[in-house]
Amino acid sequence: MLESDLVKANPKLLVFIPILYTVWSDAILTPSEVSILEGLINSQHWLSDPEKELLLSKLNPATPPSADNLMSWRAAISQVADPKQTNDTLVNIGIRMASLQGDGTISDILTQARPALSKIEATLGLISHEAVFNFQSGHKTITSEQSTRQNFDVQELTKILDGEHSALIRKVKTLLSDPEFEYVSPGDLDIYRKRVLQWCKFLAEQGYGSMAYPNEFGGQNDMAAYFAIMETLSYHDLSMVIKFGVQFGLWGMSVYFLGTEKHHVKYLKDIGTLELPGCFAMTETNHGSNVKGIETTATYDHQTRTFKIHTPNEFTRKEYIGNAALTDKWPLFLLS
Numbered sequence: 246m247l248e249s250d251l252v253k254a255n256p257k258l259l260v261f262i263p264i265l266y267t268v269w270s271d272a273i274l275t276p277s278e279v280s281i282l283e284g285l286i287n288s289q290h291w292l293s294d295p296e297k298e299l300l301l302s303k304l305n306p307a308t309p310p311s312a313d314n315l316m317s318w319r320a321a322i323s324q325v326a327d328p329k330q331t332n333d334t335l336v337n338i339g340i341r342m343a344s345l346q347g348d349g350t351i352s353d354i355l356t357q358a359r360p361a362l363s364k365i366e367a368t369l370g371l372i373s374h375e376a377v378f379n380f381q382s383g384h385k386t387i388t389s390e391q392s393t394r395q396n397f398d399v400q401e402l403t404k405i406l407d408g409e410h411s412a413l414i415r416k417v418k419t420l421l422s423d424p425e426f427e428y429v430s431p432g433d434l435d436i437y438r439k440r441v442l443q444w445c446k447f448l449a450e451q452g453y454g455s456m457a458y459p460n461e462f463g464g465q466n467d468m469a470a471y472f473a474i475m476e477t478l479s480y481h482d483l484s485m486v487i488k489f490g491v492q493f494g495l496w497g498m499s500v501y502f503l504g505t506e507k508h509h510v511k512y513l514k515d516i517g518t519l520e521l522p523g524c525f526a527m528t529e530t531n532h533g534s535n536v537k538g539i540e541t542t543a544t545y546d547h548q549t550r551t552f553k554i555h556t557p558n559e560f561t562r563k564e565y566i567g568n569a570a571l572t573d574k575w576p577l578f579l580l581s
Contacts, residue, residue: 255296256343256351257343257355258299258343259321259339259342259346260340260343260355260362261303261339261357262318262321262322263335263336263339263342264313264335264339264365264366264369265303265310266319267335269310270414271416271419272309273306273309273420274306274309275419275420275422275425276423276425276426276450277424278422279306281368281369281416282304283301285365286300286301286365286493287301288361289358291354291357291361306450306452307450307452312433320344322338325338325341325342327413334363335366336363336366339355339362340352340355340359345474346487348385373441373483403415409469410470410473413473414473414477417453417477418473418480420447421480421481425444425447426444426447426480428482431484431542437484438571439542441482441484441485441488442522442572443541444482444485445488445489445519446484448474448478449517450518452465453493454497454517455491455493455497455514455516455518456471456474456493457470457471457493457494458497459501459509462509462513463513463517463518464517471493471494474489475494484529492516492522492523493516493517494521495525496516496523496524497513497517500512500516501513520575521535521570522574525566526565527539528565529560529561529562529563530559530560530561530562531560531561539561540556540558541554541555541562541563542554543554543555
């Protein structure tokens with residue numbers, strides 16, 4: 246069914262369906278696309294605040310449209326895409342879709358709004374005639390100039406190499422190619438740290454941070470997918486991988502596996518969204534990742550409900566806790 250909530254709110258909102266379908270067609274909405282669309286939708290003075298709010302609800306990376314929604318969008322778009330109009334645009338198609346659902350006043354409203362709508366299409370960098378061509382599949386004519394010779398299908402080979410998580414890996418790679426993930430020099434450590442933290446927030450918005458957590462805490466209970474994400478992130482920036490792994494893996498998984506239900510309810514969802522940043526303190530001055538060699542102890546005093554932390558000598562200090570003094574609210578100490 247074609248986005249019944251949009252039709253019920255106001256049929257004129259169907260004008261956005263071709264643009265929404267196009268930006269969601271690769272199954273991921275990048276931070277740049279979200280930012281651009283939010284700004285442009287909010288600037289549409291011909292829309293009421295409730296209409297803007299409804300459209301903005303379609304831009305949440307954590308809740309993409311279902312496969313059925315995408316299919317219904319594409320079917321509706323294909324019905325009004327005219328194969329004879331070689332210079333057709335997504336805006337023109339959207340106006341025709343909205344006009345079919347409403348009365349004559351909608352056409353007048355959308356005609357006046359055309360310049361603002363065209364700006365959305367142009368700002369997103371969508372090449373209209375190429376996007377529209379995809380909706381005219383039943384009418385395509387492949388010429389000799391359009392044909393390409395190749396020895397094998399690169400995409401099919403990529404799927405084979407990526408295995409069962411090929412679709413997820415493709416989404417992560419698409420996200421990493423967004424301008425918001427443009428690599429920065431680590432020369433200015435303050436700027437670099439802030440950028441890495443922002444990258445991890447973008448990843449959390451896509452639901453990747455909580456991927457291995459149980460469904461009731463915002464996750465998908467998929468540990469294998471979590472590690473597929475980690476591996477893919479390594480192609481971009483290893484500092485980001487470490488930050489991602491410490492926050493959602495070492496910190497989050499410690500709360501999950503070592504905590505009880507009350508800890509899960511109180512903390513796990515916020516950890517997965519990076520609302521609650523944390524860190525993991527294991528290494529001591531005198532050794533590396535040698536858990537059996539940890540000398541620091543914690544003794545719980547039930548009467549005062551406090552822990553007494555004891556470091557027996559200078560070599561047992563915890564001084565390698567990444568970013569603990571900058572961004573993390575909850576350091577998790579591994580003690581003997």
